[in-house]
Every structure is written in structure tokens, then in C-alpha cells.
Amino acid sequence: MTTDRRGRLSAALCRDLADFADLAAEWDALHRRCPTATPFQSHAWLHSWWLSYGAPGRLRVVLARRDGRLIGAAPLMLVHRPMPLLVPVGGAISDFFDVLVDDEDTAAAVGALEHGLHRAAAHTVVDLREVRPDASAHLLFEAWSGARSSRADSTCMELPAEPIDALIGRMSSSRAQRARAKLRRIDALGIECRPAPVHRVAGAIGTLLRLHELQWLGRGVNPEHLRPRFCAHLVRSARRMVRDGEASVREFLLDGEVVAADLSFRSAQLTGGYLYGADPRLRDRKVDVSSMLLREIAREAGGLDRGVLSLLRGSEPYKNHWAPDPVVNRRLLLARSTLEPLLRLRETQLAVRDRAAEAVGARFPAARNWRGLLGGLPDAGLAAVGRS
Known part of the structure; x- marks a missing residue:
């Protein structure tokens, strides 16, 4: 991709489950070097989730390397409903999403991830749920060269x-x-x-x-x-x-x-x-x-x-x-500039879903979890202390 005084930067897309499994050791090392990482970005959690919930051919993990060393990762997957989207691996049973970036090489990692994700999202919108306020994904959002949008997501305590x-x-x-x-x-x-x-x-x-x-x-x-x-x-x-x-x-x-x-x-x-x-x-x-x-x-x-x-x-x-x-998580939408109409369509879908959920909640307070069921893939959280 590029070369600077610290070495060559490259971005690649991992689409094979066996290749993702083989990343365990270096993924874990990067997870430890990323101060914003949550447990839901660990290799153990993501790989196991895919074995239970993943669909063949849908894995899309963007990897950033410097001279072969893993310095960034964005664990994503392709879905087709309600429209073509790249969404986080981990789904609704993961409370937080983030990208992994090496704390010692943050700017380069973010730049390489942006480059790799831009290529991976040639025909899709990137829809990142449950991004914490201090997450590294916000750095990717700020570096994004195409269309982008941010909206409030779940509230955490x-x-x-x-x-x-x-x-x-x-x-x-x-x-x-x-x-x-x-x-x-x-x-x-x-x-x-x-x-x-x-x-x-x-x-x-x-x-x-x-x-x-x-x-x-x-x-x-x-x-x-x-x-x-x-x-x-x-x-x-x-x-x-x-x-x-x-x-x-x-x-x-x-x-x-x-x-x-x-x-x-x-x-x-x-x-x-x-x-x-x-x-x-x-x-x-x-x-x-x-x-x-x-x-x-x-x-x-x-x-x-x-x-x-x-x-x-x-x-x-x-x-x-x-x-x-x-603490309010954010939902980050990204797309190539040429796909901005798709991003705006996704915004409209989410706004319609939110209004429907609010109407249901007002009429049937016990149905608060319906909010997540109105967006295609389940969006509602499945766990946490005290959650049904």
C-alpha cells in the first residue's frame, strides 16, 4: 500500500474461516496492545461466535499490517437484509463493537484500515453498531474519505x-x-x-x-x-x-x-x-x-x-x-462517496424502525425489546446482568 521510514504498510481482507482461526496468537497480541478493546473484540469471542452464528462466504475481516506485523483489524461480515451491509462480527449478543489498532502505531493502523475497508465496501454500506464513546472506531470514522453518518445507539450504565x-x-x-x-x-x-x-x-x-x-x-x-x-x-x-x-x-x-x-x-x-x-x-x-x-x-x-x-x-x-x-454508544455509518444514496437510505430505514419501536413501546411498555427486532437482524442486547 505505502512505505514510510518505519516500514511497508498493507491492508488485506480475510474471508476464510481457517485463515481467521490461524490469526489467534497475533490477534490476541494486538488485542492486548489496543487500549480501547473490549472483551467482545477478543479472538476467542469472535471465532467462537462465527462457529455458532456465521454464514459461509460472509466473513469480511480487514487486516492492517506493517512489514507483516498485525497493527489493525476490523472484524466484519456481509449481510444482505434489509440491504447489502458490512456489519460487526459478534452480532446482537455482543454488547460493544470496536476496531483494533496498535497503540504504538495508531495513525498508520487507522489509515491502513480505512484503505482496506474502502475497498471491501465497494458495493455496501458499513453499519457499525454499539461503538463506545472512547472506541478506536471513531478514529476510523474521522479518517473516512467517503460519506458518513453517526447516530445514538444503546445506553449503557x-x-x-x-x-x-x-x-x-x-x-x-x-x-x-x-x-x-x-x-x-x-x-x-x-x-x-x-x-x-x-x-x-x-x-x-x-x-x-x-x-x-x-x-x-x-x-x-x-x-x-x-x-x-x-x-x-x-x-x-x-x-x-x-x-x-x-x-x-x-x-x-x-x-x-x-x-x-x-x-x-x-x-x-x-x-x-x-x-x-x-x-x-x-x-x-x-x-x-x-x-x-x-x-x-x-x-x-x-x-x-x-x-x-x-x-x-x-x-x-x-x-x-x-x-x-x-454512557451512550454510537452507530456509525460509512460508505463510498458514490454510494451516499445507499447510506441515506439506510438512515431512513433506521429512522422508520426507531419511530415504529417508539410507537410500540408507548402502547405496549412490556415490548421494549421489539426495538431490536424491527431492523432485520436482531439489534437488541441478549445479555448483561439482569437482562432477559
Whole structure:
């Protein structure tokens, strides 16, 4: 592509699953060198997702290299509905999207990715969902030489990466008093937290999903959580991520019986609870499950330098008890200048979908998740602590 004093830059498109699998080691190294990367950009998560959800012939991963060294990556896929689009690998069950760029060679990585993506999007619009405000994808957006557009996406709730006592200190005095009482009750019952080692991840994930189904019985569980492909994806990805220190699977035991389990992720700057399951009988014992889980996740997040504890997508009322900061993700649309009419058409489609979702939500408040179902591929989040 170009050569400067630091070496030759090149951009390539990976379309073969076997080739993507072979990228694991250098992808992981780049993931560690990209400070904005979230767990949903790890190779373990993306490769496993493709095995469960990917369609043959649709993989489009843009790779940027300097003298053969991987310095940038944009994991995308081709879809044809509601129009030809390049969208993030990871789909609706991933809470955040970002491109990976080498922190030591950011400008070159962004430039090479822009060049490669411009070629890959010869006939399509690029539709990037759930981009965090500090994501590297914004650098790509600013460097884009064609048509572009940005709009608000999901709202996320975030807390400082601090121990639970510090988080309680953010509350009003009355709420803080109640929170401490809930945690004392958990301790008084003798509930034990047991992290699952790699060899027990599959069993712990199975228990988590069984309890998740039980807790939502009769209340509209997300059907994707009950499908074998979702279980297979979580087991595959979590095994690698637990091994590499990027995830934890925990079981909570009461009188020797597992009564709750959760899966959380972490990267350099972010820790978040992804999914949990809890025995409904805990309600009879007056156990506040969200407080119990958050305390353990906060212990993980406490070691981050200037990091955040993310409650991930959604602004459910229980999250507001912890006085979190709302953070709005962005949706970035990119297209070649010659395809600007297609980009404007995509904007119109999204505006129509949003108006329809607002109308449905106003008339049927319980149907809040319909917003994601009106856009072709499911857009609504499938996980996070407390999500159905």
C-alpha cells in the first residue's frame, strides 16, 4: 500500500474461516496492545461466535499490517437484509463493537484500515453498531474519505472500577444502608462464591443457563439463551477467555447446592457482568442477587487502572440504585462517496424502525425489546446482568 521510514504498510481482507482461526496468537497480541478493546473484540469471542452464528462466504475481516506485523483489524461480515451491509462480527449478543489498532502505531493502523475497508465496501454500506464513546472506531470514522453518518445507539450504565464499599459510598445514605444490609444477609446465610477453573467451565456454563431459564420461567426468557448454539458459543469462548484471564465463571453455593452462577468479562479498561442465572428460591430467602453478583465483579474490576465497571447495555431500574453514569454508544455509518444514496437510505430505514419501536413501546411498555427486532437482524442486547 505505502512505505514510510518505519516500514511497508498493507491492508488485506480475510474471508476464510481457517485463515481467521490461524490469526489467534497475533490477534490476541494486538488485542492486548489496543487500549480501547473490549472483551467482545477478543479472538476467542469472535471465532467462537462465527462457529455458532456465521454464514459461509460472509466473513469480511480487514487486516492492517506493517512489514507483516498485525497493527489493525476490523472484524466484519456481509449481510444482505434489509440491504447489502458490512456489519460487526459478534452480532446482537455482543454488547460493544470496536476496531483494533496498535497503540504504538495508531495513525498508520487507522489509515491502513480505512484503505482496506474502502475497498471491501465497494458495493455496501458499513453499519457499525454499539461503538463506545472512547472506541478506536471513531478514529476510523474521522479518517473516512467517503460519506458518513453517526447516530445514538444503546445506553449503557457504568461505575468506577472500585470495591463494593466505594460503590456503596456513591449512594444516598438510606440506599447505602439498605445495600449494606443486603450484603450482610448474604454473608449471614453463608453463600459461598466458587470460581470455575478451565476444566469446569462447560459444566458451570450449563448450570448457569439452566438457572437462567428457571429464573425467567413464565416471564419471557430470551429464546436465544435456550438454544444449543448459544450454549456452545459460551462454552468455547469462555474456556479460552478464562484460561487467558479475560473471563470468570462463578458458582454461588448455599448449603452445598449451586443456587446462582454468572459469567463476567474483562479487558484492559473494562469489566462487566454478561449473564447470570439464579434459583428463584433465593427470593424466598430475601437474597438480593444483583448485589451479590456486583460485589464479586467489583472485586475483579478493582485492579483496573482508570477502568470502568460496566453494567453493559440497558438502563433497567435496578441499575440506577448504584448511581451509575449513563454512557451512550454510537452507530456509525460509512460508505463510498458514490454510494451516499445507499447510506441515506439506510438512515431512513433506521429512522422508520426507531419511530415504529417508539410507537410500540408507548402502547405496549412490556415490548421494549421489539426495538431490536424491527431492523432485520436482531439489534437488541441478549445479555448483561439482569437482562432477559
